[in-house]
Amino acid sequence: SSGINAEYGVITANVTHLTHTATTLVHSTVGGVSDLQGVLDAVISETVTPTVNSVLNKGFALPIKDWVLLERSAIVSRRDYLEICGDVRLTERTLEEIRKVIANLVIG
Numbered sequence: 230s231s232g233i234n235a236e237y238g239v240i241t242a243n244v245t246h247l248t249h250t251a252t253t254l255v256h257s258t259v260g261g262v263s264d265l266q267g268v269l270d271a272v273i274s275e276t277v278t279p280t281v282n283s284v285l286n287k288g289f290a291l292p293i294k295d296w297v298l299l300e301r302s303a304i305v306s307r308r309d310y311l312e313i314c315g316d317v318r319l320t321e322r323t324l325e326e327i328r329k330v331i332a333n334l335v336i337g
Contacts, residue, residue, distance in 0.1 A: 233304040233311070240304065240313075241288035244281050247273050296323045 233242045254265050262268065302315030319327075 233306060236299075236302070239288040239290050239294070240311075242285040244278055244285065247278055247281075249273065296320055 232245065233240065249269055252265055252269055254262055296319070298318045298320060299313070299315035300318055302313065305312040305314070
């Protein structure tokens with residue numbers, strides 16, 4: 230499970246729980262491993278989750294942030310994608326470009 234947030238065109242996330250499927254030990258050169266699931270759970274919680282969170286907490290800028298801002302946004306994690314919803318507000322840069330286009334149409 231995770232928490233996902235989008236604010237001012239940047240998506241951040243925090244993983245709170247990772248799971249893995251059932252695992253079977255096929256071969257071991259160090260001998261028997263009595264609690265393979267426990268070992269994997271420890272590796273995931275102590276290594277994988279913090280590493281993933283260190284990247285996700287920094288956030289990812291949406292490629293549209295110079296042009297539009299998402300406000301009152303919501304992110305829903307689907308099976309194969311993230312659904313991002315929100316109110317869109319045009320940035321000053323976008324408004325300037327629109328003014329230029331309109332001026333060229335009126336004057337030009």
